[in-house]
Structure formats: structure tokens, C-alpha cells
Amino acid sequence: MPEMVGVDQIGQVMTRADAEASWPWLSIRWVDQPPAEGHYVSWQTDGLHLKSASLDPRSSVHVDFIAGAQARRLRAVTGEALTRAIGCQKGLRPSVFDATAGLGSDATVLANVGCAVYAVERQAETAALFADGLRRAVEADLQWTHHLQLCHTDACDVMTRVTHGVIYLDPMFPKERKAAPQLAMQVLHELGESADAVDLLFQHALDSGAARVVVKRPLKAPYLGNVPPASEIRAKTVRFDLYPRRKLTDSECAPWEQFA
Numbered sequence: 001m002p003e004m005v006g007v008d009q010i011g012q013v014m015t016r017a018d019a020e021a022s023w024p025w026l027s028i029r030w031v032d033q034p035p036a037e038g039h040y041v042s043w044q045t046d047g048l049h050l051k052s053a054s055l056d057p058r059s060s061v062h063v064d065f066i067a068g069a070q071a072r073r074l075r076a077v078t079g080e081a082l083t084r085a086i087g088c089q090k091g092l093r094p095s096v097f098d099a100t101a102g103l104g105s106d107a108t109v110l111a112n113v114g115c116a117v118y119a120v121e122r123q124a125e126t127a128a129l130f131a132d133g134l135r136r137a138v139e140a141d142l143q144w145t146h147h148l149q150l151c152h153t154d155a156c157d158v159m160t161r162v163t164h165g166v167i168y169l170d171p172m173f174p175k176e177r178k179a180a181p182q183l184a185m186q187v188l189h190e191l192g193e194s195a196d197a198v199d200l201l202f203q204h205a206l207d208s209g210a211a212r213v214v215v216k217r218p219l220k221a222p223y224l225g226n227v228p229p230a231s232e233i234r235a236k237t238v239r240f241d242l243y244p245r246r247k248l249t250d251s252e253c254a255p256w257e258q259f260a
């Protein structure tokens with residue numbers, strides 16, 4: 001595992017050491033001043049941040065499920081296009097294998113409406129930021145944290161063991177989008193999310209035992225693997241392509257203990 005530079009100007013070593021237990025896969029060499037180039041993590045009073053030496057030092061990627069935009073999204077608990085695409089209906093909350101968890105925005109929405117979510121993120125820094133947000137949400141005893149598990153691994157390595165529920169794929173959008181991506185997406189792109197082996201991921205999902213595969217795409221993007229979905233759910237800027245493999249049943253709500 002490559003070593004990562006971490007800047008700790010506040011020296012809260014005890015808290016930092018506790019928090020580090022939630023991202024054991026990240027090997028960090030802590031220093032007290034930001035490096036001149038590259039990405040680095042920064043330890044601040046509210047937890048872990050990711051920064052880039054090439055961007056404004058005041059900007060950072062930080063995951064917060066307790067306050068801010070994502071917390072508001074969670075409190076709204078609405079019937080978003082995402083939850084409809086997954087197949088949430090009255091009395092039915094499919095378990096979800098989120099194969100591209102990123103910073104956990106979608107995974108936490110799904111856990112918040114009652115789905116058991118197994119979230120997988122292969123990029124080490126991204127998984128660490130999500131884990132750090134999750135750690136603070138667990139400390140705040142937010143209910144949805146009881147049925148969300150996060151694992152730092154490549155989804156392709158575990159996908160064949162998915163036997164039920166829904167597989168959700170939200171691969172990185174193509175870079176050529178006209179609108180400037182949010183800082184989080186800029187940094188995630190810079191972290192090397194390029195030839196994504198997305199088609200392989202998609203093929204593994206279709207070959208698994210999941211009842212349904214759901215793919216999030218930009219509105220005008222081609223279908224993954226050029227495979228037309230059975231149906232689509234369109235939101236303002238994205239669409240969800242639905243690939244049902246068989247009917248979703250109540251028993252699809254089993255938790256993801258098999259991966260624990």
C-alpha cells in the first residue's frame with residue numbers, strides 16, 4: 001500500500017489515533033505542514049479531510065452525515081428516484097450491494113429508508129473519508145448506521161458472492177461533462193478513476209444472483225456495455241437503468257451477514 005502524507009496542524013493525536021482505527025488500510029506519514037504537490041489528507045477538529053496541493057487549501061473533501069447537505073438529504077427521507085429505482089415500495093426494502101460506494105451519499109440514503117446496505121469502495125482515500133463520516137454517525141447513534149456496512153475492496157472480487165437483493169452501480173461519470181464537477185468529484189477523478197473496468201463490473205453484476213441491477217448514468221450517456229435496460233427512471237440530471245433478473249420478493253431483504 002503506498003504511503004500517504006497527512007497534515008496534522010492541531011496535534012489531537014489521541015482522537016486521531018482512535019479515528020484511524022476506522023481506516024486501517026490507509027498508511028499515513030503525518031507531518032505538520034501541507035506538501036507542495038499531490039493529494040494529502042488533513043486531520044482537523046471535525047475529522048478527516050482530503051485536499052489537493054493544486055486546489056485552494058481552504059477547499060477539501062470531507063464527509064459529514066450529521067450536519068450539512070447530506071444530512072439534510074437524509075432528514076428529508078423522500079421517495080427519491082434512487083429509492084424507486086432500487087425497488088423500495090410499501091413494506092419492501094431490498095438489500096443493496098452498492099458496488100461503487102464513493103463517499104457514501106447514495107448508500108446512506110438507501111440505508112436511511114431501511115435497506116440493508118453493503119457498500120464497497122476500492123479507492124483507499126475515498127473509502128477512508130466515507131469510513132470517517134460513518135464513524136462520527138455511529139458515535140451520534142444515527143439509526144441507519146445499524147444496517148450499513150462499508151468494506152474497502154474491489155467489488156469485482158466479491159460480486160460473485162452476491163446472491164440476492166439489488167446491485168447498485170454508479171460508475172464515475174465521463175470527464176467530458178460540460179458542467180464543472182464538484183470538488184469531491186474533481187479530486188476523485190484526479191485520484192485515478194479512469195479506465196474503470198466498468199464493463200467488467202457490470203458483467204459481474206449481471207452474472208450474479210442478484211434480483212436486479214441498477215445503474216446510475218448521466219441522462220444522455222450510452223448504456224453500460226451497450227446493453228439496453230428493461231426500463232429507466234429519469235431524474236433531473238441522471239437516469240437509473242433497470243436490469244431486472246427476476247422478481248424482487250420480501251426475502252430479498254436479508255442482511256449482508258455473508259460478507260461480514
Ligand SMILES: C[S@@+](CC[C@H](N)C(=O)[O-])C[C@H]1O[C@@H](n2cnc3c(N)ncnc32)[C@H](O)[C@@H]1O
Pocket residue numbers: 099100101102103104105106107120121122123126153154155156170171172173188193196201
Ligand atoms: C461516482 S463515484 C460513486 C458515488 C457514490 N454513489 C456516492 O453516492 O457517493 C464512483 C466510485 O466507484 C468506485 N469504484 C469504481 N470501480 C469500483 C470497483 N470495482 N470496486 C469498488 N469501487 C469501485 C470509485 O473508486 C469511485 O469512488
